[in-house]
Amino acid sequence: MKKLTFLLIAIMVLAVSANAQEVEGSWLVTKIVVGDKVHEPLFVLEYNAEGSVITQGINVGTWSHNKKEEKLIMESSMDKDFGGDCKIISLNQKNLNFEKSGEKWFLSKLDMDLIAKQNSESGLIGSWEFADEENEDVTKVLTFEAPDSFTLIEKQPGMESTNGGMWIYNEQEKSLLVLSRRIKINGKNKIHKINENELLLENSGEEIIIRKLADNSSMIERLNFTEDDFFDENGNYKYDGEEGKLPWTDSFEMLMSLVNTSQLEYNFSTLVEGTDVFETKELIADVKADKEEQTLSIDFIFYGYDRYNLPDDTQLPPNKLDMSYGNQFFPLGEESFRVVGKEDLETVSGTYNCTVVESTGSSEQRYKLWMINDKPGVYAKIIEDKEGMFGHYHIYELKSINTK
Structure with missing residues (x-):
């Protein structure tokens, strides 16, 4: 007899426990009927075990189940829709229907x-x-x-x-x-x-x-170094000896290398932040090399536009090489840098033997540069990475070298 009594009590406890768990979980609000109007809001309410009501990741209130009166009691200081006493019309493993303030709510249980x-x-x-x-x-x-x-x-x-x-x-x-x-x-x-x-x-x-869209995650190489990495603990620049490792050291050699070049074409790819998707367009840099006048200019296209698709009220800045002073990174400017090695880089325009350089910009940009060793002034590829609210991730890849 005692065993039977214990068994009955156990069954009753399990039944009560099961009933208490029926409200807990995620529910899709499929329909709300107000008078003769039917609304289909389609949003999820999660009644969690701690007694919170969550929707779209936001805690909007609390809940409790009054089993004796068959009420779902919700309280919310955020939104009146998530507060009030709800008279339960039906409750099972698949559906929860209740009436609140003259509204009839219909919810379906989600199997996550x-x-x-x-x-x-x-x-x-x-x-x-x-x-x-x-x-x-x-x-x-x-x-x-x-x-x-x-x-x-x-x-x-x-x-x-x-x-x-x-x-x-x-x-x-x-x-x-x-x-x-x-x-x-x-x-x-x-x-x-x-x-x-x-x-x-x-x-x-x-x-x-x-x-x-294609999975381009393999294209993304985030640059994790900072400006501080180029200086020691006393604030001294650590890479003074790196200039001798650069492939472009002579301004006249750069001029003669480009004397028969008319344009450099690049594929410019911008990462849509929050995805692994790139928007890509073509940029063209006009090259003007005059060995008689000893002048060289290459359009600065590294703002993401060229002279053929200028934004409104924008002018392409002049970018003329100072032959007397020189600039190993022309057409880019000189910043803190370090040489990280050499690499044969395959691009859409061919495979080039490159010196690979890491560099920083004046506005917290980080660069990785592939300088073509036997083509001074021509980059095979550039990565520009900047974090923060106004950050971006750009890739410039050489598409073609057009000759005169």
């Missing part, structure tokens, strides 16, 4: 383990670009990350914005649920086509094409 599994197998993880043929100046990069978050970066001249949210791929329905009000594909999307190159979605009757 299943979501992570289906998302990982969806083929969507990575970076995608919205096709926007009407406005080529706007770049929209959507990055799906595991297990269920995404970022959308929108970039245009003079402006950049970043938004994020949650995504859920449903293999059975062939659908994509995107939870963020600030994105064109917010809500439920029907997937018409998905492959390694393209994603075709239908959202509210509109077809939207998103193209897969």
Whole structure:
């Protein structure tokens, strides 16, 4: 008899415990009915074990479950929508429906383990670009990350914005649920086509094409040295003897090397911060070398533009070599530097034997330079890396050397 009693008590304790756990977890708010109006807000509420209510990573209040009165009690000083007594209409492992202040809320339980599994197998993880043929100046990069978050970066001249949210791929329905009000594909999307190159979605009757971007993470070589690395503890420059290792030491030799060159063409790639995606365009530096006049100038294109695509109200700065003084880094300026070795570098224009140099700029830029040993004045590649709020990551790679 005692064993039976203990068994019944154990069953009752387990039942109460199971009931207490039913509210805890992540729920998708699918519908809110107010009078005769139906809203489909589509956002996630997480009722965690510590009694907090979380949405979009923000703690918006607290919760408790009054099982006797079948109430979900929420308190929030942030937003009235997340506060108040909620009369539970139904509660099970899949659905939670309650009534609050004349509103009827409908929530569906999310299986986060299943979501992570289906998302990982969806083929969507990575970076995608919205096709926007009407406005080529706007770049929209959507990055799906595991297990269920995404970022959308929108970039245009003079402006950049970043938004994020949650995504859920449903293999059975062939659908994509995107939870963020600030994105064109917010809500439920029907997937018409998905492959390694393209994603075709239908959202509210509109077809939207998103193209897969290549994984360029191997192109990214962050430069971690600082200006302080070039000086010892007493403030003395540590690399005075490095000048003898540079391949370009004679101004006249540089002039004669470029006397038959008309232009240097570079591919200029800018990393879209927060992604491994690059925007790439072509820059052309005009070269004017006159051995009779003993003058040499190379357009300074290392602000990211050339004379053929100047921004409004911008002039290309003159960049003439001082033949009497010289400059081993022309057409760049001289800054703190150190030689880190030699390397055969393969580029789209060919393979070049280079001296590799690390250098710093006057505005906390860091550079890695590949100086072509037998072509003074011509860089095979330049990395420019700057951190911070106004930071950037640029790559210049030699595309061609045009002769007269």
